[in-house]
Amino acid sequence: MPHPETWLSVRPEGLYCIPGGFYIDPMRPVDRAIITHAHSDHARPGHHKVLASPATIALMAARMGEGAFAATQSLTWGEALRIGEVTVWLTPAGHVLGSAQICMEYQGSRAVVSGDYKRTADVTCDPFEPVPCDVFVTEATFALPVFQHPDPHGEIRRLLDSVALFPERTHVVGCYSLGKTQRLIALLRQGGWEAPIWMHGALVAMCRVYEEQGIRLGDLRPATVAAKNDLIGQIVLAPPSAIADRWARRLADPVVCMASGWMRVRQRAKQGGVELPLVISDHADWPELLKTLHDVAAPELWVTHGREEALIHAAEALGIKGRALRLIGYGEEEA
Ligand SMILES: [Zn+2]
Numbered sequence: 001m002p003h004p005e006t007w008l009s010v011r012p013e014g015l016y017c018i019p020g021g022f023y024i025d026p027m028r029p030v031d032r033a034i035i036t037h038a039h040s041d042h043a044r045p046g047h048h049k050v051l052a053s054p055a056t057i058a059l060m061a062a063r064m065g066e067g068a069f070a071a072t073q074s075l076t077w078g079e080a081l082r083i084g085e086v087t088v089w090l091t092p093a094g095h096v097l098g099s100a101q102i103c104m105e106y107q108g109s110r111a112v113v114s115g116d117y118k119r120t121a122d123v124t125c126d127p128f129e130p131v132p133c134d135v136f137v138t139e140a141t142f143a144l145p146v147f148q149h150p151d152p153h154g155e156i157r158r159l160l161d162s163v164a165l166f167p168e169r170t171h172v173v174g175c176y177s178l179g180k181t182q183r184l185i186a187l188l189r190q191g192g193w194e195a196p197i198w199m200h201g202a203l204v205a206m207c208r209v210y211e212e213q214g215i216r217l218g219d220l221r222p223a224t225v226a227a228k229n230d231l232i233g234q235i236v237l238a239p240p241s242a243i244a245d246r247w248a249r250r251l252a253d254p255v256v257c258m259a260s261g262w263m264r265v266r267q268r269a270k271q272g273g274v275e276l277p278l279v280i281s282d283h284a285d286w287p288e289l290l291k292t293l294h295d296v297a298a299p300e301l302w303v304t305h306g307r308e309e310a311l312i313h314a315a316e317a318l319g320i321k322g323r324a325l326r327l328i329g330y331g332e333e334e335a
Pocket residue numbers: 037039095116333
């Protein structure tokens with residue numbers, strides 16, 4: 001059985017499957033790309049042929065335009081496709097809508113590339129499914145023991161408590177347009193917030209795709225056209241770049257909030273002028289990473305990006321061989 005290091009190689013364009021002739025989440029334009037999910041650091045424009053889950057294709061089309069690629073092909077979960085000498089299939093990664101792990105088998109040797117993932121329940125996407133393999137390729141965004149994400153429902157409760165406490169102010173929450181925005185909306189609805197949720201224009205397009213894909217988000221309204229007084233006591237969502245900007249300052253005495261796993265780092269919240277940090281992450285935290293090592297039971301772990309040292313150290317203590325791929329260009333969900 002050939003070891004995955006003989007058929008998967010790291011090239012300047014990204015991770016390349018030699019017997020399949022394709023790249024996974026390449027950084028540069030290539031002929032054939034398989035894309036884990038539609039965040040802009042993984043799904044880049046300019047490839048000739050693109051293979052991904054149906055929702056990822058829809059999100060990429062909304063983001064880059066229908067004609068961004070010469071050909072697109074989608075695979076439903078578990079549907080196997082022979083590419084060259086490799087069998088490829090996708091399983092859910094639980095990160096954002098459509099996010100997939102790329103499973104590959106070549107001559108009985110199996111590698112799984114997780115892309116970004118999390119294990120916490122999220123009603124806006126299908127849950128991560130562990131696939132036993134010979135090499136598991138993981139992210140390591142929050143791979144330090146200090147990162148233990150709290151229950152997201154508790155974070156939403158803190159937001160709703162603050163809204164109740166300051167009825168004369170407008171709560172503006174910074175969140176990335178793809179994934180975090182829709183998850184936040186779903187969590188607010190689960191938390192009992194049925195009022196309209198007001199949106200910065202930059203968040204609208206991705207919400208529309210989620211709704212087209214069957215994720216119901218309730219009453220969403222454009223914040224840009226609303227009068228300042230209409231937004232008193234309301235919740236407004238905006239991209240992180242807008243919350244400390246003139247855009248947010250025109251709201252009524254705004255409470256600046258931010259939903260991100262990085263809000264665990266107090267310094268980050270402070271620097272961003274965030275009054276109410278909400279620790280809500282779409283990436284696996286330290287316990288979830290360790291649980292995943294256990295669940296996929298791979299004898300070898302490759303780490304694409306993030307805090308690889310701590311994770312590789314922990315893996316080696318469990319008898320799992322670790323390797324840092326140091327792929328450049330991943331990490332910021334949106335440029
Ligand atoms: Zn991502």
